[in-house]
Amino acid sequence: MTARAPVLQVRDLAVHFRVDTGSLFRRDYHIVRAVDNVTFDVHSAETLGVVGESGCGKSTLARAILGLVRPQGGSILWQGEDLVGISEEALRLKRREIQLIFQDPSGSLDPRMTVGEIVAEPLKVFYPSMSRLQIRERVAGMMQMVGLSPDQINRYPHEFSGGQCQRIGIARALVVNPRLVVCDEPVSALDVSIQAQIVNLLKDLQKKLRLSLIFIAHDLSVVRHVSDRVLVMYLGRIMEVADRDSVYYQARHPYTRALIESVPIPDPVKERQRARRSLEGDIPSPLNPPSGCVFRTRCPYAIDACADRVPPLETLDDGSQVACIRHEELAEKWTREAESDPTNNQVSS
């Protein structure tokens, strides 16, 4: 990792939701800690992948960065300025620099608007003085950049395929020249062949425009393809943050390892041969998370001490961070195993 300045610094971020559970006569509620104690940096022109199972708080994290949900604690420093606690209006203006790409390509486009109107919307909001011709020119240029033909400018979203709709969404996000784009599972709803196109488009655009990306996904192979660093979340907390290669070749957290082992290998022979240790059970209810380490109920290496306190996010020598009290002894154990078992897919590079 070069010494690039972080554009976004998230510190101890906490987003809690109140869930009312009371009956007609009794008021009662639970607190869901959708995102808890999350700390990370995003550097200029880098891609941070965020992975985790459904319901682990990835989308809430995305919405908190955009200011679409207000966090209960912590800070989000955008180029040194804290976005938590600033006024709604100031936050609105910050969205020129931070944009969002959605999961559902067609659901995020207003069915009553033409593509041209959709892509022009952020321009109209942030640059009210732009002339119609300027807007049209910029929109047409943007459409070309994301691989749509500018003569489709007057068409409606329902006339496009899912992949094309996602391109429209990308054009809308990039039209105001943002510095950071948060992609909330941008390819999960698409066909595999289309996924590759969209992911490569995002990578190209990132290089061309020097964007920072936060790329949220539950598909590890996609994240691996795009990310410089990967952040692993579980039940609203960070389990591990590391460079892409160290996550995939020497995962330090038992949860990361389990995730990587569950990725299917596109080779039936190898797939059948490998020893598979899949995770047992479901994610615990976020209404009532386990004490101590939230992963301990499903962790094959859990010991009694795991229940006592929340493991801190430790920074290691190579810059990666891991939240597990046993990470050192587990690393040794896994290295030994890898040496004695050549079929293990955890290749040490």
Next chain:
Amino acid sequence: MNEVTRDAFSQALDRRTVRGRSLYVDAWHRLLKNKAAVAALIVLVVMIVLVAVGPMLSDWDHEIPDWDNYSTPPSLETGHLFGTDALGRDLFVRTMIGGRISLLVGLVATLVSLLIGVSYGAVAGFFGGRVDNIMMRFVDGIYAMPFMFFVIVLMVVFGRNIFLIFVAIGAVNWLDMARIVRGQTLSLKNKDFVEAARACGGTELQIIRRHIIPNLLGVVIVYVTLTIPQVILVESFLSFLGLGVQEPLTSWGALVNEGAQELETAPWSLLFPAGFLAATLFAFNFLGDGLRDALDPKDRL
């Protein structure tokens, strides 16, 4: 903007840009395939033209009696196409004039309820929470007030006036509209594209204007076509009770009332206004049904 995109843009303009088919254009094509709705549309256009120019084509006036013909049946000889009433006034002209009032009441009262109802319902649904609660309880409160009582109070305070009928009916009808619009808004505001608009930096009012209201229009158009006949009926009902328009002005409801009293001696004085009223109501209802089918997004290709 660099040279490459500028070039691409002018190229794009040279090739003729493809005009997309909006959902409304699609819906319009579907509506044209529905025979009942097209027939209803034709009936309505004919009705409006007839009502607008009909009285000018006739030699007679809706107020001045023909002293030679009291209660005469329809005939070409006398020039009274629909006959005359007990006072010798030409029924054709009176039916047309009555149609003007009935249709006008229907349109204006619906427009009033449309404006108030859509903005009220959209705001309540969009902001939700306490705002929604207070606004909708207010609607419930007005809803609980008996309509006839409301009309009678207005009559007593302001006197009999055609304008009051618009106000009274509009003021009661927007409640339904507000409820429908609120429900629709509640489901719309959780859609991804509203969140997207917020992420694009849109303000709340911009979002309501640009995204919520255009997406409500489908439902609202259908409801409007079903409200107009309802309002016409309410006006007829008020006129029937003698609370509506006053002589010598008339409406379809008032004409039906007069005609009903002379049913045995002069059936034509009931038949013509009632026929026009029924045809209009049918047409609006068929058009509303057709629009509902045409705008149903599940049908979308």
